[in-house]
Amino acid sequence: MRARLQELGATLAARGRHVQVMEVCGSHTMSIARFGLRDLLPLNVTLISGPGCPVCVTAPGYIDAAIELARRGVIVATFGDMLHVPGSDSSLADCRAAGGRIEVCYSPRGSLALAQANPGCGVVFLGIGFETTIAPVVSLLTRAAEARVTNLSLLTSFKLVPPALRAVLDDPGVKVDAFLCPAHVSAIIGLQPYEPFARKYGKPCVVAGFEPLDILAGLCAILAQVQEGRAEVENEYDRVVRPEGNPKARAVMERFLQPADAQWRGIGMLPASGLALRPEFADYDAEKRFGFSVGPGREPAGCLCGEVIKGKLAPPRCPLFATRCTPTAPVGPCMVSSEGTCAAWYKYERNQANG
C-alpha cells in the first residue's frame, strides 16, 4: 500500500503536481496522527485537517449556556469530550467542581435514565454533533415520549458536514485538491451529498474508514483519481457505507428536526448548515423551555482554532500551541477535544513540529 502511494506520488511529482488533501473528520485526524501516517506520504502529498470536529466548531456561547443551566439547578448531561472545553470564562468541568450537576453519558440514553431517576429536576442533554450523532440523540426523544418522561430536554448544536465542505471550497484562502470523506457520517448520509464537490468543484471525494489501511487505501484512490484526471465520489469503506446511506436514521432526523442556520466557530454563520427541533417538539427544546437563546460568547484572546479547523494553519504554527495552550490548560477547543487537531498534534506529532 505504501509502495503504491509512493508510486502514485512520484508520477504526480514528475508532472510538478502537489496534492493537498483535506481529511474532514476529527476521527481521521486522530488516526492519522496516532498511526504516524503522515510519515508514509510522498513529499508532494500533504494532509490538512478540516472542520469535522463537532466540539471544535461549537461557539463558546454554547458552553456558557450549559453552565448557566447548571447554575439554575438543571442536571446537565453531556458526552465526555465537552467537559473541559473552554467557554467564555469557564468550562463544564470547572462548573462541576463548583457544585454544578454535570453528568457524563456515553450514550444519550443515559440522560433519559437521569430524568427518570430525578423526576423533580430538569435534565438537559447537550446534543452536539454531526449526522452520525444527531440520529442517536433525537432517537432518545421517541423513548422519552414512550416512557412519558417530561423533564428531559435537549440543548442542540447539530451541524451538517456538506455545508462546511462547501464553505471550505468557497474560501479563497484554503487550497484543497481532494477530500478524504468521513466514514460514519457517510454511513448516515450516503454518497450523494458529495457529488457537487466532485462534479462542480472538480474535487475527488473518497470515503474511507478509520483504520490505518483504510486511510491509506483512501489516499491511494484519491491520488489515482488525480493522476487520471478524474473527480468522482468513491467509496473505500463499502463494508459499512451504503451508497444510499441509512434512510431509517435520516427519517428519524427528519421527523424531529428541520434545517436551521448555524454558527460555526472560526467560519461564521452558514445558512441551512444545522438542524433544530421542529416547533411541535418545543417541550424538548431547552432554549424554549428555559426561555433563553444561545449567544456566540467570547473567543479567548489569541485563539486561532478557527484557522486550524479550516486547514489554514497547522497546530504548531499557532503561537499558543504547547506553550500557553495545552491539553490540561486549553485556550481553545481544538486542544482539548478528543478529535481536535491540536490535541492530535500535541499527543502524537510534536516531533514533527520540532523537526
Next chain:
Amino acid sequence: MCLAIPMKIAQIGADGMAVADLDGARQDVDLSLINEVRVGDYVIIHAGYAIEKLHEAEAAEQVALFRELTEAWQNSQPKPR
C-alpha cells in the same frame, strides 16, 4: 466522537434493544436506527446506537485485501540475519 466500533449482536431483546459483544465485553445497544438485524450480525455502534451493519461480503473482501497487502509488505522487508 465518530469513532464508532464494530460489535457482534449476541442477544436481541424486546423493544428495539440488544446486547452486543466484542471478545467478551458486552454493551447494550439500541437498534432503532437500523433494520433486519439478527443475532450474529456485526454492527457499527456509536454512542450506544447501532448505526449500520457490517456487510459481510465486502468486509471479507477488504480483510482479504489487507491480509494480502500485509503479506506482500512483510515479504518485501529485509530478513534479519
